[in-house]
Amino acid sequence: MNIKQPITSDDDVITLGPIPKSALDKHALFSLYEQSLRQYVEPTFGWDEDFQRERFNASYLDRDFISIYVGSLAVGYVSLKDEVERVHLSLLLLQPEYCGRGIGQRVMHMLMARVSASGRPLTLSCFLCNQGAIRFYKKLGLSVVSEDEHFVNYRIPAIR
Template sequence: MDIKLRPVAENEFEPLFHVVKRGIYRDIESVFGWDDAFQRDRLKTQYQWHWFHWIEIKGKRAGLLCYKSVEQSLHVHFLILEPGYQNQGLGKSIMHLIHRTACDQKRECITLSCFQCNERALHFYQSLNYEIVESDEDFISLACYLHC
């Protein structure tokens, strides 16, 4: 699969927000309640632009990936696939790409979090050998320790 990661440009905030909202609305709404203004501000102030990448397949936007470097790990904030690209192994391919990136950068692990209520995401990450390292009422933190 020919996956390209293209940095999201700052003038692409509205398409970025649309994808993020579609991807996490259900979970945020069920746990905290969704507030458009709050979520817009959060994306603009708590994330850096260079963390965001469009996932492209054959020149078409297939989703969004947001990750950053944290000490000796890479942390994945979002992996959101467009509905037409789900259940085809693309998520697994993207996570393998992140694993290769982490290994190339001599990172020790990849970390991420998901909502307790997002059983589909939890199952997906556990199928890729992610281990639960912490959990609370709302979130599960996972890590995959690399053996590069």
């Protein structure tokens, strides 16, 4: 099963699909990354612009990005690492004006169903200081599998 094949919500409103190479704009992706995560990265590790750009480009490969569409409008993206033993959700970012509308919750349900059907678990981590994300994942019913000094880690098992 190809995890990154397009997925459309039951009501045909939200679609997850690959970003065409011609439309992949790493500067715009990094900008949303910074806008969304700087407030958590900075107090945890400090924010060094050059280091963060280099880390972003090295850690989040073009092939891992999937756009989140509402209708035909791209409103965010996810980065999925499709590994042999698991699928790791590295990023789920929405444009600020689309946050709080239930889009992230629906995206997570779509991803959890697709990954579960592959027979592998879905894993993800979030900053310990990102209480909004922690509440979001708790509302989704996710259980914490581990914590360290900076991160909370989740594992959603495949349903067989």
